[in-house]
Amino acid sequence: MTRHIRAVRNFSEIAELIMVETAQPGDALARAFSETIDGFRIGADEDVTDAGMPDAREVELATELVVRTIFDVLRDTRLEPLADRIAWGVVHSLHRVAGQLDGDADKAAIRVRSLIREADGSEVATAELEEAQRACQSLDEARDAVACMRDHAAETYRAETGRPWSGPRGSLVSSKRTASVVAAGDFLAARRQRRVEAHSPQGPVVIFSGGQQWEDHACLTAQLDAIRARVPSMVLATTAQNKGCDAVAASWAARTGTPLVAFTLNRALGQRAGFARNEQLLALNPVEAIVCEGSGLQSHLARMVRAAGVPAHFFRLADQRLGG
Structure with missing residues (x-):
């Protein structure tokens, strides 16, 4: 594994480096990069996998490094004024992928709903419904992970520029289920509620x-x-x-x-x-x-x-x- 080498000049920078290297990922990242289902498949042509999620702390550091490096390498050069635009594009690329996964998950949820209506109790229909639900949950899990990467990249962008990152349209929303859903009907209801809560923050x-x-x-x-x-x-x-x-x-x-x-x-x-x-x-x-x-x-x-x-x-x- 390639490691990023950072020079330190004084004791305060050494303390800061130790804090960064030993820190634990935030709660949102830790949840987003936990496995919520057994068996994962987001594409019909892909095999089901039981591989684990990436390490949350490594993802956090890598995402931050990508954005910060843009500002570092362009600082004090004639291209420095472009740094925020390039970094904005990096965050936006993660935003686009999260949005695509969200759209795919919506289509998968429609298929689950259709299969529930058409269910006849047969073994074939039950297996098809379970597979459709697996696809929907897998897409949700992937979307939550990428959205959390997007959020951390956006926070790094804010720290560098002093301005919050905002997409060209739509809301910047991420969330994470904290419990698995067993019944297909319950799963769809929970998914709808998750969307409502994410887009309608509660409070005065x-x-x-x-x-x-x-x-x-x-x-x-x-x-x-x-x-x-x-x-x-x-x-x-x-x-x-x-x-x-x-x-x-x-x-x-x-x-x-x-x-x-x-x-x-x-x-x-x-x-x-x-x-x-x-x-x-x-x-x-x-x-x-x-x-x-x-x-x-x-x-x-x-x-x-x-x-x-x-x-x-x-x-x-x-x-x-x-x-x-």
Whole structure:
């Protein structure tokens, strides 16, 4: 096995290296790289295998190394400005594979459902149903593992750039079953529930919106920290702009592990799109709100928040502590 050699210059770096080498993988990685079924096959043309999953810690280190190496080799060169774009693509490749596996698992689940309806109790039908269920569970297991690699790569990207990784569309969701499912009907119900929970994070909602021109991140993160101290199970809902206030909020959510729901504009609504998004945010029955000065959409949301009696914090551009 090829090992990556790292030079160390002082005692603090030696301590850091020992900590990295001896650390245990995170709970999510450890679960994602555990075997949840006996016999694994994700393709009809592949043989069933009882081979184990890769070592979770080795996967964690390898995934991080791939992303960090891009920044390391391009740093202080004329290609340094491209490092974040290349690293973004690495994370996106894992995201694409996880999505493909998810789609394959959905098709496999449809086949299981069809076989349940057509089951006649015969030995052949029972064997076919068991094989279809094995394929669906195998795809779920593979998808969870790749999604966890994607999440760790995304976290490494955030650590290097200071910005959360986000895909071109859709949600960034990963999960892991903690118990095997025996009955095919129960398996499908559990799978549906898993999808619902992953895409509908539970907890008190805090809504956040602000303009794209904003410099003082400290005042916003301080307010978010204060709310999270009072509401540790909060879910943050933003207006999903990729710069300015919303970008600060997304970065804070990634750093603190706070669930983030990004409300993008429905362009089909034309000029009403922004106002409709504000209405969606208020329909979440938020427990608190942060609104920063921006466009007329933020003014509209501020008026709605006040009218609804939602506890709110308003920030004006003039209030920024620039350079502080």
